[in-house]
Amino acid sequence: MSALRELKPQILSEGHDLHICDADVALIREHLPANGTIDQDDLMVLTEIRSEAYSSCAAFDELFFPAFKAYLLADGTISHHEQFLLLRMLYGGGGVDDTERRFLVELRNEVTVLTPEFEDLCRLALTTS
Incomplete structure (x- = not known):
């Protein structure tokens, strides 16, 4: 199971914070492999996070979109x-x-x-x- 799956509730707290900020991106990066590759499980969790968030910062988009494009x-x-x-x-x-x-x-x-x-x-x- 993706380490990001356990992190997701911290990033998106229903009724509290549904914005992905720079601090969230730093936390996400800490839970990704050191070589920078994002596997399918992690990508699926990142897709869920982005879909469920009301908004995201530029740093998240810079992490997410290239990884999603490479996968696709x-x-x-x-x-x-x-x-x-x-x-x-x-x-x-x-x-x-x-x-x-x-x-x-x-x-x-x-x-x-x-x-x-x-x-x-x-x-x-x-x-x-």
């Missing part, structure tokens, strides 16, 4: 399962924000195999809020 693009295409994770991240917080839109555009530009399903996902997410 590892094989050059975005599978149905990965599209589900992407949708969960995009709409988990209620709507697609500007940072998520920029991320989606970058992702679409870097994917090597653009499936019709992923193109539809992008079109919908980029035209609605």
Whole structure:
């Protein structure tokens, strides 16, 4: 189990603090492997944290989005399962924000195999809020 799973309640205290701040990012980094790689379990927890938070600081986005992109693009295409994770991240917080839109555009530009399903996902997410 991810060490971040145990940390999640400290970062997101319902009714108290649903913002991911720089101190939270420092705490997260302490619980990640020293080599800087983020495995799938940790990435899933980070996705949950971002989706459940009302807002996040730039430092969290700088940690999260490159790791999420590397995971999604590892094989050059975005599978149905990965599209589900992407949708969960995009709409988990209620709507697609500007940072998520920029991320989606970058992702679409870097994917090597653009499936019709992923193109539809992008079109919908980029035209609605």
